[in-house]
Amino acid sequence: MALVEERLKDVALDSPGRLGAACAATLSAGGKRVRPLLTLLCARPDRQLGEPVVRAAAAVELLHMATLVHDDVLDGAELRRGRPTVAKEFGLDVAVSAGNFLLARAFSELAGTRDAAAVAALSVAAVGLSEGEVLQRDQTRVVTLARADYERRCERKTADLFAVSCRLGAGLSGSEGGSVAALAEYGRLIGLAFQILDDVLDCSGNEADTGKRPGADVRDGTITLPLLFALEVEPGLGESLARDDLGAAEVATVLRTVAHSGALERARAVAMRYIEDASSVLSTCPGPVERELLAQVAAQVVARYS
């Protein structure tokens, strides 16, 4: 991971003026670095870690950061991980350009591997991310949302990038096709669990732990799995969730109703199922593969929310 961090730092140093400052702020704000970690752990453990894998790890994190910067523009968010967002600190114009810069740098980082299949895989994930953003907005305040449509959004927004993070680590370290496919599927399942648990946390977390105010999805009308489950038990919630002018007290009431409905436990159980499926896929992966460490990552995704 130290090599990945160094590559990420070079990206900010490479870019001039306010662009560099905005990228440096985004990079140094930290984050869990789950995606590059997956890339490194999916590399063949019986070979030395090569530059292509490190480049891929940096690339998936750069692409992820690009979407965070742009998401904050679209959401008008002022804080991320307890710090001012790029949009807030540097202005919308720098934030849009910084997102584009990070997206383009993700591709130049990966193109340095000279592996066209790797670039193709990342570009498919990047296309999906932008589709996921628009899907989320098209689905805003649609309280009749089907669970399949919620899951499609999770795939595009989160799981596809987790899958490609694993795929690149496996593929660029010379794993054979069966392992690459199994690890990509492991990543997809972890990604789905990760997104669902993130959506649960938005309902149940507190600002001191998460660095952001809970209830953002309720306020923004983003219909997530816990909200869908709560709607099944308390259809009356639909009226509140369809409104775009909820006050803080009303958001708190919605969150209490969701918590009392059992929806949080149910959504957590769905996420746990994905984690179990991910472990199953891992155990059937032909290998060689870092089974133990990857199982630990799966466990940590869950631990964050328990």
Next chain:
Amino acid sequence: MALVEERLKDVALDSPGRLGAACAATLSAGGKRVRPLLTLLCARPDRQLGEPVVRAAAAVELLHMATLVHDDVLDGAELRRGRPTVAKEFGLDVAVSAGNFLLARAFSELAGTRDAAAVAALSVAAVGLSEGEVLQRDQTRVVTLARADYERRCERKTADLFAVSCRLGAGLSGSEGGSVAALAEYGRLIGLAFQILDDVLDCSGNEADTGKRPGADVRDGTITLPLLFALEVEPGLGESLARDDLGAAEVATVLRTVAHSGALERARAVAMRYIEDASSVLSTCPGPVERELLAQVAAQVVARYS
């Protein structure tokens, strides 16, 4: 070009909901398609046109369109080519996502060639485009701007993409290194001329011909070559150009002063010099190369502004 248009149309058809509608609107708004034309014309004329070259032509236009969509977000522009911008018609959120989608699709289109060097070249241009955007904003209302800094911005914003458009056409059709380098330089020079003439047109054009109101650069404080030349003759202009609250009458007065200063002719002469240099590069290009057609493109870049 028909094959390129088909590929571009497929991009819009591929994407769901409002994203597809926004992309379709951007694509069908037309435009000169100069960049993909350069890609096709830079392909070796002694070989049949292959799919990689057509993919590259589509990719450079997709990247160009992505920047247009995002530029309109940043500028708050309501019209482009006489039609509502994506930002105006579909909202800022769809516009940011549509720009990201087009950028990602540019890379997936080109990654389909399986040529990693081509993807690397495009990613360098994409990084430069985002740097150019921020440079332009950092330089806003800086009336003491050095000409070299203006030119650096033109390279990042325009000339690099023209250069890579030519480089990809030549490289992906199997041209030898000398030809690829010469054609990339030809593209760079045409791109510089194109940008300077565009900046002249913003001072001298009228809405009926150009589809946009003249004087946008004066209003926005974007210091261009004609404005730099006018400032040499009429330093008093600096006071107006440094202001962010010019009314329509004041913008018109500035444009008249610029026209009377001889700055437009001088800037046009600089552009003509780049066009001549481009022709010289072309004549020394080892070939085989479409010399006549490429010379015609150079002539057309100029003709638009005479």
